Amino acid sequence: MIYKKDANFPYPILTNTSTSYESSEFTFDVNLNENVENYRFDLDYTIDSEFISKLLASGKAQLILVIQSKDNKFYFLRKNQRSVEIPKKRISVSKGRTSIQLHLISKEEINFYDNEDLSEFYKSFKEDIVVPMNSLLGFSNVVIFDGSINKPLELFEKKVDPGLSSEVRIELGTETIIIHYKNEQLQFSNMPMSNSLNNLYIYMGLQKALQRFLSRYGEDGEQVDLNEMEMPTDQLDLKLYNLMTKKMIEELTIETIDKVIYTISDKIIERFAAAIKGLSSNGN
DSSP, rough: OOSSSSOOSSSOOOOOSSBBBSSEEEEEEEEEEESSSSEEEEEEEEEEOHHHHHHHTTTEEEEEEEEEESSEEEEEOOTOOOOOEEETTOOSSSOOOOEEEEEEESSSSSSOOTTEEEEEHTTGGGGOOOOOOOOOEOOOOOOEEEOOOOOGGGGGEEOTTTTTTSSEEEEEOOOOOOOOOSGGGTTTTTTTTTHHHTHHHHHHHHHHHHHHHHHHGGGGSSSTTTTTTTTOOOOHHHHHHHHHHTOOOOOTTTTTTTHHHHHTTTHHHHHHHHHHHHHHTTTT
């Protein structure tokens, strides 16, 4: 379960608001990344108790990552583990509200006689405090995700320009990839699954933008190490950079552009093909 406020325990508990410890700090933050198959939770936490930290270091205590969406899921963390990768089929983060918290449990019976971090109230009888194995020793704040994960279509604008010399033109703007159409009919706006039918243009735009990204930041325009490069100042390039790193992509090359598009765009070509198949089966 997720603890959203202090609960009553017959022994000291470390939380951010508890009075059990002189300095109550168990802060927690999460950075959520994803690729086609997995979510990765990068964990950042601080425990301001030397007693608790020693228990973790010695293996007498363990952290548990608790993820609550439609149900509760628990992931036991190894010592010093700072990330958890979970298949998307196991959890649902992109829909609804997801709450995440760290719990701290005892792996064996714990005596508090040498806990110098306790508040004054407990100091006179701390040698009498013995906590059984598998007991909760503390819990962090709650991190909440509301299901807002970056979508590649936010990179795009659509414009109609009857003066175009071609039916469609892809322009790389200062902040977006602009798709110019010669007329509205080319947007399939009056057809079912019109968004999916436009995915071919989305693909063309991403391909053109990533090729420019390579030429600007790559070695000889052929390879970019996203972990080593400086963050772009160009707004469109920055959006692409953030989108790729959010999807856990570490390298962009000429050979991997198509794979990168597949990863960052949620299978747009598959959805385009499904839309065409749907129209065909309906006699359109």
